[in-house]
Structures are given as structure tokens and as C-alpha cells.
Amino acid sequence: MANYFSKIFGASPVGPIQEHMELCYEAAKELITFFDYVAQSDWDKVQDSRARIVQLENEADEIKKQVRSNLPKSMFMPVAREDLLELVLVQDRIPNRARDVSGLVIGRKMEIPVAMHDPFLKFVSRNVDAAKKARKTIRELDELYETGFRGAEAELVESLVDELDQIENDTDDMQAGLRAQLYAMEEDLPPIDVMFLYRVIEVMGDIGDMAERIGRRLEVMMAH
Amino acid sequence: MELMYVYIGLAALFGLFMAWGIGANDLANAMATSIGSGALTIKQALLVAAVFEFAGAVLAGGEVTSTIRKGMIDTATLVDQPDTLIFGMLAALLAAGVWLLIASRKGWPVSTTHSIVGAIVGFAVVGVGADAVQWAKVGTIAASWVVSPLIAGIIAYFTFTSIKWLILIRPDPLVRARRYAPMYIFIAVFLIVLMTLFKGLKHVGLELDTASCYAVAFCFALLIAIVGRWFIARIPIDEKANRRFHFYTVEKVFAVLMVITACSMAFAHGSNDVANAIGPVAAVISIAQEGVVGQQSAVSIWILILGGLGIVAGLATYGRKVIATVGSHITQLTPSRGFSAEVAAAFTIVFASSTGMPVSTTHTLVGAVLGVGMAKGISAINLGIVGRIFLSWVITIPAGAILAIIFFYILRAVLG
Numbered sequence: 001m002a003n004y005f006s007k008i009f010g011a012s013p014v015g016p017i018q019e020h021m022e023l024c025y026e027a028a029k030e031l032i033t034f035f036d037y038v039a040q041s042d043w044d045k046v047q048d049s050r051a052r053i054v055q056l057e058n059e060a061d062e063i064k065k066q067v068r069s070n071l072p073k074s075m076f077m078p079v080a081r082e083d084l085l086e087l088v089l090v091q092d093r094i095p096n097r098a099r100d101v102s103g104l105v106i107g108r109k110m111e112i113p114v115a116m117h118d119p120f121l122k123f124v125s126r127n128v129d130a131a132k133k134a135r136k137t138i139r140e141l142d143e144l145y146e147t148g149f150r151g152a153e154a155e156l157v158e159s160l161v162d163e164l165d166q167i168e169n170d171t172d173d174m175q176a177g178l179r180a181q182l183y184a185m186e187e188d189l190p191p192i193d194v195m196f197l198y199r200v201i202e203v204m205g206d207i208g209d210m211a212e213r214i215g216r217r218l219e220v221m222m223a224h
Numbered sequence: 225m226e227l228m229y230v231y232i233g234l235a236a237l238f239g240l241f242m243a244w245g246i247g248a249n250d251l252a253n254a255m256a257t258s259i260g261s262g263a264l265t266i267k268q269a270l271l272v273a274a275v276f277e278f279a280g281a282v283l284a285g286g287e288v289t290s291t292i293r294k295g296m297i298d299t300a301t302l303v304d305q306p307d308t309l310i311f312g313m314l315a316a317l318l319a320a321g322v323w324l325l326i327a328s329r330k331g332w333p334v335s336t337t338h339s340i341v342g343a344i345v346g347f348a349v350v351g352v353g354a355d356a357v358q359w360a361k362v363g364t365i366a367a368s369w370v371v372s373p374l375i376a377g378i379i380a381y382f383t384f385t386s387i388k389w390l391i392l393i394r395p396d397p398l399v400r401a402r403r404y405a406p407m408y409i410f411i412a413v414f415l416i417v418l419m420t421l422f423k424g425l426k427h428v429g430l431e432l433d434t435a436s437c438y439a440v441a442f443c444f445a446l447l448i449a450i451v452g453r454w455f456i457a458r459i460p461i462d463e464k465a466n467r468r469f470h471f472y473t474v475e476k477v478f479a480v481l482m483v484i485t486a487c488s489m490a491f492a493h494g495s496n497d498v499a500n501a502i503g504p505v506a507a508v509i510s511i512a513q514e515g516v517v518g519q520q521s522a523v524s525i526w527i528l529i530l531g532g533l534g535i536v537a538g539l540a541t542y543g544r545k546v547i548a549t550v551g552s553h554i555t556q557l558t559p560s561r562g563f564s565a566e567v568a569a570a571f572t573i574v575f576a577s578s579t580g581m582p583v584s585t586t587h588t589l590v591g592a593v594l595g596v597g598m599a600k601g602i603s604a605i606n607l608g609i610v611g612r613i614f615l616s617w618v619i620t621i622p623a624g625a626i627l628a629i630i631f632f633y634i635l636r637a638v639l640g
Binding site: 004005006007008009010011012013014070071072074075076077078143145146147148149150151152153154156 | 252253256260331332333388392393394395397468469471549550553554556557558560586589590593594597599600601602603604605606607608609610612613
């Protein structure tokens with residue numbers, strides 16, 4: 001027997017959004033392993049790592065669809081529906097970028113110049129830090145709902161978003177440094193490889209950008 | 225009145241049938257919130273419901289019973305034909321009971337209040353004449369169906385907002401929850417007891433003056449608040465489930481409050497909905513016994529007890545399953561939210577009962593839930609379903625009326 005009173009409660013999007021973010025972070029984190037093996041030119045292991053990223057990306061996609069289908073227009077929520085949809089979309093770009101960048105590298109069996117190994121791996125790891133901080137803020141989402149996006153909990157999230165911005169600034173600086181380093185080495189490398197290296201750096205840096213945008217979305221929600 | 229015992233027997237039977245239906249189905253909405261939030265187990269909820277439904281029916285159900293019994297029809301036109309009123313009331317009972325059964329089977333959102341009012345008005349218009357209906361009173365009742373969810377919504381909004389500002393958004397919500405929770409208990413119990421004392425106790429033969437009412441309500445509320453405080457102080461901090469702000473434990477504090485509101489909800493439901501089943505029974509019995517229409521004697525307490533028993537029977541046989549199902553679907557309503565919604569709904573319903581207004585428990589509760597939603601308390605409310613619940617009375621009133629008219633003619637043909 002159907003009961004209408006219980007049906008007025010829609011499925012809360014909080015759990016699935018948090019679950020989605022966990023997968024997004026896992027996919028980003030896998031890039032550290034991925035580029036470690038790329039640096040060692042261990043292509044079998046690189047392939048395995050890439051498979052894990054693709055797998056995580058697929059799982060994240062499923063949850064993204066589930067969140068979207070649970071947010072019909074008739075839902076009355078404490079935050080704007082558009083903000084939630086945008087949040088999931090931005091989160092979802094993290095595993096997408098992880099898949100893109102790993103695809104680029106595998107497709108051309110790209111070698112990262114030895115001189116760039118160290119700064120590049122640090123750059124990857126800092127972008128993953130940004131994704132991790134974004135996950136930490138998303139882990140506060142249920143508590144934000146509990147408090148109606150106000151007060152001490154909101155201030156805590158604000159401070160997490162500030163830390164997230166700081167990390168993203170680091171990734172921007174590192175990205176500029178890598179570009180400068182690559183520019184100085186350009187002459188000695190095959191031009192097409194150089195083109196693609198620029199592209200890899202750019203797509204990798206997107207992960208930090210997306211993490212920062214997760215923070216922006218939360219700020220918008222708290223500003224309502 | 226040679227058929228007196230037949231009439232009384234039929235009235236009691238139909239009344240029990242409808243009370244059983246209310247207990248089996250409608251009551252779930254009032255109780256499930258407390259189960260969904262984990263404040264009560266099913267067994268505890270059944271016990272609370274049985275005791276407080278019964279208490280609500282007996283202590284605070286009299287005014288609404290009077291309204292249903294003799295408030296909507298001008299009995300002056302029926303002085304010469306007591307049989308017509310008896311057939312009408314029996315038909316109304318049967319119509320509302322059958323409609324409730326059909327709607328429950330089909331999963332339609334219906335209100336028992338709306339179906340019984342529709343049924344009585346329907347039979348009166350066709351069986352007696354449109355002039356016999358007290359349209360002013362019926363209009364007031366219809367208005368109360370709009371006003372009651374609105375008032376409950378506003379109270380729920382401010383209750384939840386106060387919880388947010390006093391407790392949830394602070395850096396030390398747990399300390400504050402333990403401090404303020406007994407205050408919420410006191411206010412909730414004080415208001416509900418006060419309203420009951422002002423209007424209700426006439427039927428159990430106890431009359432108190434205004435000062436005594438305040439004094440009794442104050443002492444009672446203080447006692448419950450102290451007991452509540454004792455329980456709240458003993459809630460351990462669950463370190464593993466907690467993060468910085470201890471919201472998990474804060475909600476455990478509100479779970480204690482939800483026990484109080486569960487009792488209040490059952491009491492409110494008993495005070496209002498029992499009358500729906502028992503009002504027509506009371507009408508039939510008094511006419512059949514005395515052979516006259518329009519006497520002014522008060523509702524007999526035994527009839528209220530009959531209604532209470534019927535609801536508890538419905539709860540025991542079928543309501544258990546429904547409550548479990550509904551409860552498992554409303555986990556979103558955590559104790560801080562559930563408390564706000566239930567206390568607002570219970571207050572509104574008991575107030576309506578004390579003024580004799582038959583309102584819908586479910587509609588009032590839905591209004592309260594929306595109020596909490598407006599205060600950003602609930603992560604997702606399906607407005608489509610809310611609209612359908614409120615629109616249901618557009619179908620329920622004519623359905624109750626048409627069924628009542630059909631049953632009226634059948635009963636008159638068979639018994640008259």
C-alpha cells in the first residue's frame with residue numbers, strides 16, 4: 001500500500017554527492033601511481049593504473065546520473081537545484097580530467113623529460129592535494145545541511161575553502177614553473193612531444209581548478 | 225422507536241469500522257515520524273499510540289464530536305422525523321468508512337475528516353434539503369482545513385528556526401542542546417495540557433477555574449521537563465560517530481524530545497479523529513434512546529471510549545505494518561526536524577479540537593513539514609506529492625457525499 005505522507009520526502013542528494021566525491025578523489029589519487037610508473041616507463045603497470053582510473057570514472061558517472069534523476073524540478077530544497085547540479089558536474093570533471101590526461105599519455109606512450117620528473121610529480125601530487133581538500137569540504141555537506149548552511153559549521157567550511165584556494169594557488173604557480181621549464185627545453189625535444197606535454201600539464205592543472213570550483217559552489221550555497 | 229436496538233447496534237458497528245480504519249491507516253502518519261527518526265521502536269510507538277490516542281479521545285475529543293453530531297445540520301427541521309437523521313448519520317459513517325477503505329487500497333491520499341464532513345453534508349442536502357445545512361458552520365470547517373496546515377507550518381518554521389539559532393549554528397551545539405531541550409519540553413507540554421484542561425475535562429466531570437488550569441499545566445510541564453532533563457543528561461557522547469560539532473549526539477538529545485511529541489501527536493490525533501468516527505454514533509444513539517432530535521446533553525464518555533478502542537484495535541491489527549512501512553520511508557526527518565514538525569502539528573490539532581474544529585491530522589502535519597522545509601531544515605520535499613495531498617479533498621468531499629446519499633436511500637428503503 002502506498003502512503004502519501006512518506007512520499008513527500010524526496011531522496012536526499014547529500015549521500016550520493018558525498019559518495020561521488022569519494023570516487024572523484026580516488027580517481028585523482030590514482031594519477032600519482034600512474035605518473036610514477038610513467039616516469040619509470042613501466043608501461044604494463046601504467047596500463048593497469050589507467051584501467052583503475054577508467055573504472056572509477058565509470059562508477060562516478062553512474063552516481064552522477066543517479067543524483068540528477070533524483071533532482072526533479074518539483075523538489076523543494078534548502079539550496080537551489082541548479083547549485084547542486086552544478087556541484088555534481090564540477091565534481092565529475094575531476095575523474096574526467098584524470099581519464100583524459102592518462103589517455104593522452106598512454107595514447108602517445110609519452111615520456112616526461114627526466115629533468116622535469118621531480119617538479120612534474122610534485123605538481124601532480126599538489127593537484128591531488130586540492131582534490132583531497134575538496135573531498136574534505138564535501139564530507140562536511142551533511143553537517144552543513146544539519147545547520148541550514150549557517151553559523152559555526154559554515155565558518156568551518158569557509159576556512160576549508162580558503163585552504164583549498166591556497167593549494168590551488170600553489171598548483172597555478174607550479175604550472176607556470178613547469179611551462180617555463182618546458183619552454184627552455186623546447187629546442188631539444190621533438191616538437192609534437194612538446195605540444196602534447198603542454199597539453200598534459202594543462203589538463204593536469206584542470207584538476208586543481210575543478211577542486212577550487214567545488215569550493216566556489218559551496219560558498220554560493222552558503223551565501224543564499 | 226421499535227428498531228432502537230438495531231439502530232444503536234448498527235451505529236456502534238459502523239463507528240467501530242471507521243475507527244478501526246483510522247487506527248489502521250491514518251494513525252501511521254502521526255506516529256511514523258517518531259519511528260523514522262529512531263526516537264521510538266515500533267513496540268514503544270504502539271504503546272504510546274494506544275495510551276495517548278485513548279486519552280486524547282476521552283479527554284479532548286468531546287468538542288469535535290459535538291460539531292460532527294449536531295453542528296452541521298439544523299436539527300430544528302428534523303424534529304418530526306428522527307428516523308431521517310438516524311439513517312443519514314448511519315449512511316455518513318458507512319460512506320466515510322467505505323471511502324477510507326477504497327482509498328487506502330488504491331493508495332490515494334484521503335482525509336477521514338474530509339470524507340465524514342462531505343458525507344454528512346451530502347446526505348443533509350439530498351435527504352433533508354439544502355436549508356437544513358448550517359452553511360456558516362460548514363464554511364468555518366472548510367476554512368479551518370486551509371488555516372490549520374498554515375498555522376502548523378508557521379509554528380514549525382519558528383520552532384525549527386529557534387532550534388537553529390539557539391543550538392545548531394553555535395560552536396557548542398551539544399552543550400546548548402542539553403541546556404535548552406528541557407525548555408522545549410516544558411513549553412510543548414504546558415501548552416498542550418493547558419488547552420486540554422480549558423476545554424476537555426467537562427466530559428470526565430472535572431471543572432477547573434482558569435488559575436487552577438494554569439497551575440496544573442505548569443506543574444505537569446515542569447515534572448515532564450525534569451524527567452526529560454534527567455534522560456538528556458544521561459545521553460553519552462558517542463566519540464566515534466561524532467565529528468567536531470557532535471551533531472550525532474545533538475540529534476540523540478532531540479530524540480528524547482520526540483518521545484514527548486509522539487505522545488502529543490497521538491493525543492492530538494485521538495482528540496480530533498476519534499470524533500470523526502464517533503460523532504455520528506453519538507448522534508444516532510442519543511436520538512434512538514430519547515426519540516427526539518436536538519437535545520443538548522453532552523457526549524457520553526462511553527461513546528468516546530468506544531472510539532478510542534476502535535482506533536487501538538485498528539492499530540493492533542493492521543496499523544503496526546503501516547507504521548513500520550511509513551517510518552522506514554521518512555528517515556530524512558531527523559529528531560530536530562521531526563520535533564519541530566510534530567510539536568507544531570500537535571499544538572494546532574489540539575487547539576482545533578478545543579474549538580470543535582474537525583481538521584485533518586495528515587494535512588496539518590504536512591503543513592508543519594513544509595514549515596520546517598521553509599526554514600531550510602529538510603534536504604528534499606516533493607512538492608508534486610504535497611500538492612496531490614492537499615488537492616485530495618477536492619475528490620474526497622464529493623466522493624463522501626455521493627456515497628452517503630446512496631447509502632441513505634438504501635438504508636431508508638430497508639429499515640424505513
